[in-house]
Every structure is written in structure tokens, then in C-alpha cells.
Amino acid sequence: MDKIKLEPKKRLLLLLLAIVVIGGIGAIVFLTASTKVTLDAAVKGDIHRAIVGTGKVESERRLLLKAPGSSEVLSIFVEVGDEVLAGDSLVSMDDSTLDYQLRSLEYQIKSLESNIAYLAAPYNELTLENYEGSVKIARENSLKSQDDYDKGKTLFEMGAISQSELDSLELQSTVAQMNYIMALNESDTASRGGDTDVVQQYRFQLESLVAQLESLEVQIQKYEIKAPFDGIVSDLFVEEGELVAALSPVVQVHENDYYVASRLFEEDLVLMEMKAPVAITYDTTVVEGEIRRIHPMIQTVISDLGVAQQKGLVEIEVDEKFHLLGREVALTFMLNRRQEVLTVAKEAVFRQDQKDYVFIVLENKARLTEVLVGARGDRRYEILEGLEENDQVIILSPEDVIEDGDRISY
Numbered sequence: 001m002d003k004i005k006l007e008p009k010k011r012l013l014l015l016l017l018a019i020v021v022i023g024g025i026g027a028i029v030f031l032t033a034s035t036k037v038t039l040d041a042a043v044k045g046d047i048h049r050a051i052v053g054t055g056k057v058e059s060e061r062r063l064l065l066k067a068p069g070s071s072e073v074l075s076i077f078v079e080v081g082d083e084v085l086a087g088d089s090l091v092s093m094d095d096s097t098l099d100y101q102l103r104s105l106e107y108q109i110k111s112l113e114s115n116i117a118y119l120a121a122p123y124n125e126l127t128l129e130n131y132e133g134s135v136k137i138a139r140e141n142s143l144k145s146q147d148d149y150d151k152g153k154t155l156f157e158m159g160a161i162s163q164s165e166l167d168s169l170e171l172q173s174t175v176a177q178m179n180y181i182m183a184l185n186e187s188d189t190a191s192r193g194g195d196t197d198v199v200q201q202y203r204f205q206l207e208s209l210v211a212q213l214e215s216l217e218v219q220i221q222k223y224e225i226k227a228p229f230d231g232i233v234s235d236l237f238v239e240e241g242e243l244v245a246a247l248s249p250v251v252q253v254h255e256n257d258y259y260v261a262s263r264l265f266e267e268d269l270v271l272m273e274m275k276a277p278v279a280i281t282y283d284t285t286v287v288e289g290e291i292r293r294i295h296p297m298i299q300t301v302i303s304d305l306g307v308a309q310q311k312g313l314v315e316i317e318v319d320e321k322f323h324l325l326g327r328e329v330a331l332t333f334m335l336n337r338r339q340e341v342l343t344v345a346k347e348a349v350f351r352q353d354q355k356d357y358v359f360i361v362l363e364n365k366a367r368l369t370e371v372l373v374g375a376r377g378d379r380r381y382e383i384l385e386g387l388e389e390n391d392q393v394i395i396l397s398p399e400d401v402i403e404d405g406d407r408i409s410y
Contacts, residue, residue, distance in 0.1 A: 034364070034406075034407040034408055034409040035366075035400075035402060035406055035407070035408050035409070036408075036409050036410065037366075037394045037395070037400070037402070037408045037409070037410050038394070038395045038410065039361060039392045039393065039394060039395065039410050040344055040345040040347075040348055040392070040393055040394075040395050041390055041391070041392055041393075042342055042343070042344050042383060042387045042388065042389055042390060042391040042392075042393060043342070043343060043389065043390070044340050044341060044342055044343070044389060045340070045341070045343050045380065046337070046338065046339045046340065046341075047336070047337070047338050047341065047343055047375060047377030047378075047379070047380045047381070047382060048277075048334040048335060048336060048337040048338070048377050048378070049271075049334075049335045049336045049375075049376065049377055049378055050332050050333065050334060050335075050378055051264075051268050051271065051332075051333040051335060052330070052331065052332050052333075053262050053264055053268070053330075053331045053333065054262065054328060054329065054330055054331060055260040055261055055262035055280070055316065055328075055329050055331050056260065056261055056262075056326060056327070056328055056329070057258050057259075057260055057322045057324065057325060057326060057327040057329060058258065058259055058260070058261050058325070058326075059231075059234075059254035059255050059257065059258055059325055060255050060257040060258065060259060061229065061231075061254065061255045061257075062234070062252065062253070062254040062255070062325075063228055063229075063252070063253055063254075064249055064252045065090070065091075065225050065228070065249075065250050065251050065252070065253065066247045066248060066249055066250060067093065067244045067245065067246055067247060067248045067250050068093070068164075068219065068222040068223055068246070069097070069098070069161070069162050069164060069165050069219075069223075069246045070160065070161050070162060070165065070243075070244070070245050070246045071093040071094045071095070071097075071223065071243070071244065072093065072094040072241065072242070072243050072244075073091060073092075073093055073094075073238045073239065073240055073241060073242045073243075073244060073250075074092045074093060074094055074240070075091070075092040075240060076090075076091050076092075076236065076238070076239070076240055077089050077090060077091065077092070078090050078091075078233045078236075078251070079233065079236070080233055080234065080235060080236055081232065081233060082232070082233045083230075083231070083232050083256070084227040084230070084231060084232070084233060084253065085227060085230050086226075086227055086228065086229045086230050087226055087227060088226060088227045089224055089225070089226055090225045090226060090227055090233070090250075090251050090253070091225040091238065091250050091251055092223070092224055092225070093223045093224075093225065093244075093250075094223070095220050095223035097165070098168075098216060098219055098220045098223070099220065101168060101172065101216055102213065102216050102217065102220065104172065105209055105212055105213045105216060106213065108175065108179060108209055109206065109209050109210060109213065111134070111179075112202055112205060112206045112209065113206065115134070115182075115186055115202055116199055116202045116203065116206070128187075131183070131186055131187040132187055134183045134186065134187070135180070135183040135184055135186075135187050137183075138176070138179045138180040138182075138183035138184075139180050139183075141176045141179065141180070142173075142176040142177045142179065142180040144176070145169075145172045145173040145175075145176035145177070146173050146176070146177070148169055148172065148173070149169045149170050149172070149173040152165070152166050152169040152170075153166065159245070160245075161246065162245075162246030162247065163246075164219075164246070165246065168216075171212065175209070175212070178205065179205075182198075182201065182202065182205060185198055185201075186198060186202075225250055225251060227253055228253065229253070229255060230255070230256070231253045231254050231255045231256055232253065232254055232255075232256055232323075233251060233252070233253055234252045234253065234254045234325055235251070235252040236250075236251050236252075237249040237250055237251065237252075238250050238251075254325055256321060256323075258318060258320065258321070258322050258325075259289075259292070259315055259316060259317055259318060260278075260280060260289060260315070260316040260318055260329060260331070261313060261314075261315055261316075262313070262314045262315075262316065262331055263301060263311040263312070263313055263314075264311060264312060264314055265309065265310065265311055266298055266310040266311065266312060268333075269294070269298070269311075269312040269314065271335055272291060272294050272314055272333065272335070273291065273335055273336075274291055274292075274294065275290050275291060275292075276290060276291045276333060276334060276335050276337065277289070277290050277334045277337060278290060278291060278316050278331055278332065278333050278334065279331070279332040279334065280316070280318060280320070280329050280330070280331060281329060281330040281331075281332075282322070282327060282328075282329045282330070287318060287319075287320045288318075289316040289317055289318035289319075289320075290316065290317055291314060291315070291316055291317075291333070292315050292316065292317040293314070293315040294312070294314055294315075295312055295313040295314070295315075296312075297312065297313075298310050298311065298312045299311060299312070299313075316331070336375040336376065336377065337375075338374065338375045338377075338382050341374065341375075341382045341383075342382065342383045342384075342387060342389060343377075343380040343381060343382055343383065344358065344380060344381060344383055344387070344393050345379065345380055345381075345393075345395050346376070346377070346379060346380060346381050347395045347396055347397070348393040348394060348395050348396065349371065349373060349381055350396060355370055356370070356371050356372070356373045357369060357370055357371065358371055358386070358387070358393045358394070359393060359394040359396070359402055359404075360387070360391050360392060360393050360394075361392040361393070361394065361408060361410075364407055364408060364409070365405055365406065365407055365408065366394060366402050366403070366404065366405065366406045366407075366408050367404060367405070368403075368404040369386055369387070370386055371383050371384075371385065371386030371387055372384040372385035372386055394408065
């Protein structure tokens with residue numbers, strides 16, 4: 001077939017026509033092109049920022065009860081885990097030494113009362129003989145008390161008795177010596193007739209002995225170790241028949257009221273908020289507490305690997321009755337918590353020129369919109385201004401290049 005030959009003018013017209021057609025098609029494609037995006041709706045909901053940690057269950061009050069003096073454990077009335085009421089007997093200890101001192105003081109008081117009565121009555125030979133007998137007894141008591149005190153000092157240096165027991169022996173020695181001196185004075189006064197000054201001295205001494213008696217009775221009561229408050233027996237350190245030294249641990253009681261203590265890294269501690277809710281997980285149970293105290297002091301803590309770490313203490317109030325003091329629990333701190341606020345996915349918000357923006361979708365086009373961001377949660381941000389509920393915003397990814405007015409599809 002023979003080729004058709006066109007004149008140069010016709011060839012030029014056809015070429016221009018082809019260019020126009022191709023350009024028109026390109027323009028149509030350009031004008032109708034769109035960017036595929038993922039949308040998110042501005043909706044109301046709850047948001048928070050989560051920080052995880054661990055904690056340990058502590059008792060609101062815990063008291064370690066110690067032996068009041070060197071003694072033998074006579075009876076143990078409780079077991080670990082028992083619930084007790086304030087005043088319940090826990091452990092009974094031998095108080096025979098103090099009981100002997102108590103009887104001695106009672107004897108001295110009766111003796112003084114008798115002496116005062118004698119001084120108020122006329123003196124006869126029998127009365128004078130009684131005074132001489134009192135001098136003899138008082139002298140023997142004074143020598144014995146001094147000997148007991150000297151032996152007590154040796155036992156104290158060996159750690160066999162407590163300071164309070166040594167002080168008690170010294171007091172007995174001093175009182176016995178005073179009694180001896182007073183007996184001498186009384187005998188001398190009786191031989192010369194009554195003396196109101198001596199009676200007054202006796203009364204002062206009587207008051208002193210009564211005060212000592214009351215103090216000793218309080219000490220004896222401590223040998224019956226009782227619960228200081230309602231709680232649970234958390235530990236026993238002695239057995240029946242065991243000899244224990246003064247101030248040795250005997251029994252520990254804690255209140256059945258708990259909180260959780262958590263040590264957090266410094267960078268997490270500064271984010272904590274008072275009253276912030278905390279999810280507490282142990283075994284398969286989850287309960288909620290709230291931060292009640294943030295200790296301001298940072299301490300250096302050595303980890304199990306020997307690494308020095310800067311940590312601070314947070315206390316969490318909780319109503320749960322854990323029953324196991326020292327239990328390890330998992331914690332999720334819910335910070336910046338907001339409830340029923342307008343939110344969008346955090347990937348929809350971007351920062352430009354020190355301001356926050358989103359792209360909202362209007363008539364299938366991306367419209368750049370400035371917003372005011374409130375709390376920033378882990379997944380969604382609170383929007384204070386710039387959006388209305390149900391507005392559609394574009395979720396951005398790092399590779400997205402979107403400009404104001406771009407056509408979009410979804």
C-alpha cells in the first residue's frame with residue numbers, strides 16, 4: 001500500500017492537535033488525582049499516660065515488741081497470722097525478779113508506816129528495843145543490797161542484765177542505805193524522845209517509796225506482752241522456755257490496713273501527680289489505688305547487678321486487704337488522666353512553627369487546621385480548641401507528604 005503523503009502544513013496541524021489532546025488528558029488526570037489516607041474521628045473518651053513499675057505492700061503501722069528485761073518465756077498465746085485486738089495477751093515472760101523487788105518495797109513501806117506510828121506514841125523499853133532491831137535489819141539489808149549491786153555491775157558488763165535492771169539494783173542499794181541511816185536516826189531520836197522532824201522525813205521517804213512501787217508495777221505489767229492495737233501477728237521470734245536478753249525481739253504486730261510503696265527512677269518520679277490513679281496487679285487480681293504521697297528526696301539505690309540508680313519513693317493508698325505484708329505487686333500509674341474529653345489519635349497531630357496542627361477532611365480535601373492540645377495520652381491527645389466532635393482528621397505516617405487543599409481518598 002502506498003504511503004499517504006501529507007503536506008508540511010497538514011503535518012504540523014496534526015502534531016499540534018496531538019499535543020493538545022495529550023495535554024488535556026494529563027490535565028484531567030492531574031486534576032482528578034488524590035492521595036490515599038487513613039482517617040480518625042474526633043470523639044469523646046478517656047485518656048491517660050501509663051508508666052509501669054513495681055511496689056511492695058506495707059502496713060500503715062507495724063510494731064516490734066521487745067523483751068523488757070532478761071527473762072524466760074513462760075507462755076506464747078498466739079501464732080503467726082492470728083488476728084488480735086488491742087490489749088490481747090501475746091507472750092508472758094518471767095517477772096519473778098521484779099516481783100521480789102515489789103515485795104521488798106511493800107515491806108519497806110509498811111516498815112515506814114509502822115515507824116511513823118511509833119514516833120507518834122510515847123517511847124518505852126519495848127519501843128526502844130524495836131528501834132534497835134530495826135537498825136540491825138536495816139544494816140543487813142543495806143549490806144545485802146550493796147553486794148547485789150556490785151554483782152549486778154559485773155553481770156551488766158557481761159551483757160547478762162539490762163541497764164534498767166542494773167539501775168533497779170542501784171536504786172535498791174540507795175534506798176536500803178537511806179533506810180539504815182533513817183533507822184539509826186530513829187533509834188537515836190527514840191532514845192532521846194520524839195522528834196517531829198524525823199516524822200516529816202519519814203513521810204517524805206514514804207512518798208518516794210510509793211512512787212517507786214507504782215513505777216515497778218508498771219514494769220511488771222510489761223512482762224505480759226500485749227497487743228498495742230488491733231492487727232495481725234506477723235512474726236514470732238521466741239519459743240516457750242527460751243531465755244532471752246533484754247530488748248531482744250519477741251513478737252511483731254502490724255495493722256490490717258495497707259498501702260503500697262514503690263521506688264521509681266528519677267525521670268519517672270518527676271511525672272507523678274498527687275491523687276493519680278494506679279492499677280495494682282497481684283496474682284490475677286487488679287485493684288485500683290491512688291498516689292497519696294510523693295517523697296521529695298532522691299536516694300541512691302544499688303541494683304541486684306551492683307549498679308547505682310537514682311530513685312525516689314511514692315506511696316499509694318489502697319483499700320484492698322492484702323493479708324501478706326511485703327507482697328510484690330505490679331503497678332501501672334495512669335497520669336494526665338482525662339475523662340470524657342474530645343480526643344484524636346496522636347498520629348493525627350503534628351507540630352509546625354511552635355504550634356499544633358491536624359488535617360481535617362472537607363469535601364474530600366485536606367484542610368490544615370490549628371488545634372490546642374491538652375493532655376497527651378499514650379494513644380490519643382486531648383483537643384481543647386480547633387475541632388468539633390466527629391470531625392474527620394487524617395492519621396499521618398512519616399512518609400506522607402500532604403499539603404493544604406490536597407485531594408484525598410480513603
